[in-house]
Amino acid sequence: MTFQELHPKVTEITLNTTQSRDEKLLSICQLLSDSISYYNWVGFYFANHQEKTLHLGPYVGAETDHTVIPFGKGICGQVAVSNENFVVPDVAAQDNYIACSFTVKSEIVVPLFVNGENIGQIDIDSHVLDPFTKEDELFLEFVCATIAKLY
Structure with a gap:
């Protein structure tokens, strides 16, 4: 399925008025995981600005031990600080990468802004080296902007 079709x-x-916000987020994770072959783990992390930590929200994919990530640590933690998209073509080449699984080869993280504040992010891992394009970034920015309306 193309990004435009998604x-x-x-x-x-x-x-959808029958689902809670978390159920909607999980449904989006499932849709993306099912529709894009190289999206092997799709999930959300949400910021606790007082503690300067990210907390795992709804996700689809292999279980992860990384349920709380300090700001600045790993790709997600860096996005919490930079407020910018981060595309990692090869996670093995990153010094500040938190390994989730040996099967993960690349990652893309796009921040989720509500009223100008970075409240979290969508995080996608792939088992493929360098699959993410500018189209992935633009699509995930659309996803985040659409989700922001739920807050």
Whole structure:
């Protein structure tokens, strides 16, 4: 399924009045995981700005021990500080990478802004080296902007 075909499906999930916010986020994770072959782990982390930590939210994929990540640590923690997208073509080449699984080869993290504040992020791991393009970034920015309307 193309990113353009996924746009209305993401919007439809966010407009569903029978699901809680977390159920909607999980549905989006499942949709992305099912629709894009190289999205092997899809999840959300949410910021606790007082503690300067990220906390795992809904996700689809292998279980992770990384349920709390300090700001600045790993790719997700760096995005919590930089407020910018981070595309990692090869996680083995990153010094500040938190290994989730030996199967993960690349990662993309896009921040989720609500009223100009970075409240969290979508995190996607792939078992493929360097699969993420500018189109992935633009699509995930759309996903985050659509989700931001839930807050």
